[in-house]
Amino acid sequence: MNTMEMLAWVRGPGLALSLSVLVIGVSVRLLEMFLLGRRPDLSEPRVAHSGWYGLRTMVTRSVPPSSCARYRLPAFLAGYAFHIGLFLIVFFFVPHILLIEAITGFSWTGLNAWLIDGVTLITLMALLLVFWYRISDPVRRFLSNFNDWYALLVTFLPVLSGYLAYHRLLLDYNTLLVIHILSVELLLVSLPFTKLMHAFTLWFSRWYNGQMAGRKGVKA
Amino acid sequence: MDDEPTLTQRLRQQGISRRSFLKYCAGLASMMALPPALAPKIAEALERARRPAVIWLSFQECTACTESLTRSFSPTIENLIFNVISLDYHHTLQAASGTHAEEARRQSMAQNKGRYILVVDGSIPVRDGGVYSTIAGISNLDMLRETAADAAAIVSVGTCASYGGLPHARPNPTGAVPVSEILPERTIVHVPGCPPIPVVISGVIAHVLTFGKLPELDDIGRPKMFYGQTIHDRCYRRPFYDRNLFAESFDDEGARQGWCLYKLGCKGPTTRNACATEKWNQGTSFPIQSGHPCLGCSEPDFWDAGSFYQALTAPPVDVSKWVAPAVATGVVAGAAIGLANRLRRAKAARARQPLTADDVKTED
Numbered sequence: 044m045n046t047m048e049m050l051a052w053v054r055g056p057g058l059a060l061s062l063s064v065l066v067i068g069v070s071v072r073l074l075e076m077f078l079l080g081r082r083p084d085l086s087e088p089r090v091a092h093s094g095w096y097g098l099r100t101m102v103t104r105s106v107p108p109s110s111c112a113r114y115r116l117p118a119f120l121a122g123y124a125f126h127i128g129l130f131l132i133v134f135f136f137v138p139h140i141l142l143i144e145a146i147t148g149f150s151w152t153g154l155n156a157w158l159i160d161g162v163t164l165i166t167l168m169a170l171l172l173v174f175w176y177r178i179s180d181p182v183r184r185f186l187s188n189f190n191d192w193y194a195l196l197v198t199f200l201p202v203l204s205g206y207l208a209y210h211r212l213l214l215d216y217n218t219l220l221v222i223h224i225l226s227v228e229l230l231l232v233s234l235p236f237t238k239l240m241h242a243f244t245l246w247f248s249r250w251y252n253g254q255m256a257g258r259k260g261v262k263a
Numbered sequence: 264m265d266d267e268p269t270l271t272q273r274l275r276q277q278g279i280s281r282r283s284f285l286k287y288c289a290g291l292a293s294m295m296a297l298p299p300a301l302a303p304k305i306a307e308a309l310e311r312a313r314r315p316a317v318i319w320l321s322f323q324e325c326t327a328c329t330e331s332l333t334r335s336f337s338p339t340i341e342n343l344i345f346n347v348i349s350l351d352y353h354h355t356l357q358a359a360s361g362t363h364a365e366e367a368r369r370q371s372m373a374q375n376k377g378r379y380i381l382v383v384d385g386s387i388p389v390r391d392g393g394v395y396s397t398i399a400g401i402s403n404l405d406m407l408r409e410t411a412a413d414a415a416a417i418v419s420v421g422t423c424a425s426y427g428g429l430p431h432a433r434p435n436p437t438g439a440v441p442v443s444e445i446l447p448e449r450t451i452v453h454v455p456g457c458p459p460i461p462v463v464i465s466g467v468i469a470h471v472l473t474f475g476k477l478p479e480l481d482d483i484g485r486p487k488m489f490y491g492q493t494i495h496d497r498c499y500r501r502p503f504y505d506r507n508l509f510a511e512s513f514d515d516e517g518a519r520q521g522w523c524l525y526k527l528g529c530k531g532p533t534t535r536n537a538c539a540t541e542k543w544n545q546g547t548s549f550p551i552q553s554g555h556p557c558l559g560c561s562e563p564d565f566w567d568a569g570s571f572y573q574a575l576t577a578p579p580v581d582v583s584k585w586v587a588p589a590v591a592t593g594v595v596a597g598a599a600i601g602l603a604n605r606l607r608r609a610k611a612a613r614a615r616q617p618l619t620a621d622d623v624k625t626e627d
């Protein structure tokens with residue numbers, strides 16, 4: 044198999060296969076969780092519309108609470124930086140938008156390539172910083188298991204390979220493109236079965252926490 | 264052979280001055296990334312070169328490769344290569360026909376055994392014993408095997424001979440394959456392109472004549488000196504790509520402003536060729552300069568790599584065909600697992616034996 048054949052495979056069947064695994068995995072896991080249902084809460088609700096508290100928590104838990112910032116500011120910022128960075132790279136780099144458009148039919152304006160380039164560099168550094176904190180701090184290291192290291196790695200690889208491909212560093216461009224797309228496909232198939240699933244469960248769980256606390260009259 | 268006119272004399276007869284010959288050699292030197300000081304050496308080597316016999320076989324092809332080489336300039340400077348070589352057999356260009364033509368090929372093969380250069384354009388159909396393309400009753404497959412056996416070097420000119428090209432595209436009814444598949448044991452120089460740039464074709468031949476050996480090849484057999492860079496690396500529209508300025512259709516403002524053609528399907532980023540630097544028609548232009556996206560014609564299987572007019576990132580297969588059943592599978596499996604969990608919970612609830620304070624008491 045030469046590079047062009049590999050490229051054709053990862054762009055075509057490889058992508059279709061990994062997207063299928065992603066879709067099956069995510070729908071199974073979400074349905075499994077939702078169908079489990081919730082234990083009936085027999086107590087008297089303290090507020091009239093606890094759903095609003097859920098919505099509020101979706102917002103409040105997403106903005107940085109000032110108390111956290113005091114503790115290791117760089118790690119805190121790195122967390123935000125790489126999440127926002129990933130979002131911008133995935134959804135606002137023009138070649139990515141064109142891929143999404145080809146599959147779903149939806150499209151929107153992208154950001155300048157040089158801007159995405161800068162964002163990518165920041166994201167890479169933020170991910171490295173996050174890795175460094177996890178490995179250098181004995182407590183975090185003790186608490187980390189395979190799932191944590193793996194999730195970090197499969198998130199890091201597509202960003203790194205994409206950056207190298209864009210700048211044509213180290214290897215030939217088409218080889219880098221194959222590696223980049225393969226690493227994305229690894230991320231796609233890993234997503235439903237690792238803690239990366241939070242990309243989908245995040246808003247539900249935030250709403251759930253807020254709604255529950257609201258119902259009990261807790262100021263959350 | 265000694266009283267044959269020298270190359271310079273022959274060129275002069277055709278109205279090509281020594282000056283333009285030297286200019287051509289300097290151009291070749293720069294293309295091959297050699298120091299300009301080597302240009303006179305190339306000229307000297309070409310002038311001194313013993314005219315090697317070249318047998319040119321055309322199989323499943325459209326003749327554009329030959330057209331590219333012979334009609335690029337007027338008077339063609341690429342043609343000078345025909346003054347340096349002795350083209351003993353070429354279906355399209357030779358005057359002889361029928362049995363005489365085949366006789367010329369066999370004669371050249373016998374006289375120049377082990378020394379002639381074999382050039383092939385077009386792919387070779389192998390289905391049903393290779394009956395889909397024959398010349399003088401000989402299948403392409405047999406003719407290639409026979410002629411390759413005593414060739415000193417083999418050059419595949421064009422994407423069809425190099426990688427199968429159009430005849431090899433799905434569903435490939437004739438079972439077309441490239442030369443390298445018939446002769447896996449031989450080193451074959453690939454000069455792909457649909458057609459290849461004339462100066463690249465002649466440059467490869469000039470390299471062999473000047474240095475007496477094949478140029479260094481990349482992983483798919485292309486001379487690195489000509490195919491070392493992608494179109495995108497050297498494209499003059501690149502600044503627009505970097506600034507996010509794209510033509511969205513062939514007649515919008517972006518197209519008129521000469522912006523990047525990525526969204527219109529340009530394959531420049533994954534295509535290695537010299538179009539952006541050497542250009543066509545005496546350096547006049549190349550597809551991207553005329554407003555058309557690069558098709559990626561010097562890459563294997565470019566016909567099957569998805570639409571020419573869809574962006575490079577668009578998958579070449581219909582992903583939705585896979586994803587729709589995946590959604591259905593996911594929903595059914597998820598629902599089944601969810602229901603099974605509920606049943607398990609209901610069963611556990613039924614089997615539960617509540618412990619009361621009295622039960623605890625009787626235990627003391």
Ligand code: SF4
Nearest residue numbers: 495498523524529531
């Ligand atoms: S027109 Fe094609 S080769 Fe040129 S910059 Fe745009 S994508 Fe690259």
